[in-house]
Amino acid sequence: MVVIIPTYNERENLPRKVPLVLEQDPRIDVLVVDDNSPDGTGRLADEMAEAEPRIHVLHRSEKGGLGAAYLAGFRWGLDRGYDLLFEMDADISHPPDALPRLIEAAREHDVVIGSRYVDGRVNVLNWPLTRLFVSVFGSWYARTITRMPVRDATGGYNGWRRQVFETVDLEAVRSNGYAFQIELKFRAWANGFSLVEVPILFTERDTGESKMSKAIVREAVWRVWWLKLMQLFGRI
Secondary structure (H helix, E strand, O other), X not given: OEEEEEEOOOOOOHHHHHHHHHOOOOOOEEEEXXXXXXXXXXXXXXXXXXXXXXXXXXXXXOOOOHHHHHHHHHXXXXXXXXXXXXEOOOOOOOOHHHHHHHXXXXXXXXXXXXXXXXXXXXXXXXXXXXXXXXXXXXXXXXXXXXXXXXXXXXXXXXXXXXXXXXXXXXXXXXXXXXXXXXXXXXXXXXXXXXXXXXXXXXXXXXXXXXXXXXXXXXXXXXXXXXXXXXXXXXXX
């Protein structure tokens, strides 16, 4: 299995995060997908890979968006025969110690979601209320329009069995940011794959800058309608 971590200016976070991921299970490899970070994150990732064979690095020439970075990572992992592929942020927000529970859930489900909003609770620490509102509302909005039975539709801590990506046309995915996470889950669900949410505790990053922007929010607002229309017309 491989954990895909996209990076852009995450030099301080990467040495903290990767060892915590690797120690969760000896079967885990890590792929760092770096978008030519000006702070030298890519060079640091190369140094870490030289010292640890379970770490791999994929360099991209420019900052092309979170969705594009993950798609590149998925293709890399599929080409190398990984059966289970995870998404995870470079900062400490996505807790590595939840990985064993996600891996166990993937034995019976095709898509496992590290969920902040399950069992009627909001498991988020240190987020400003405006950011929390955008996230909670965004997931409710996506669920209401698409009818997808997922409470944390926008979350980015997910695991995918390779069969999902062998069925879902990754070339057809057009979204980035929040919308990317919604679109992948929706395409998997629309194709009949099973999704399950595993509770996690999400903690706001303490180092580096969030990549959230108004453009990402705007994309999510209209993209869910596009997804629903594509499904109604038989395109998904």
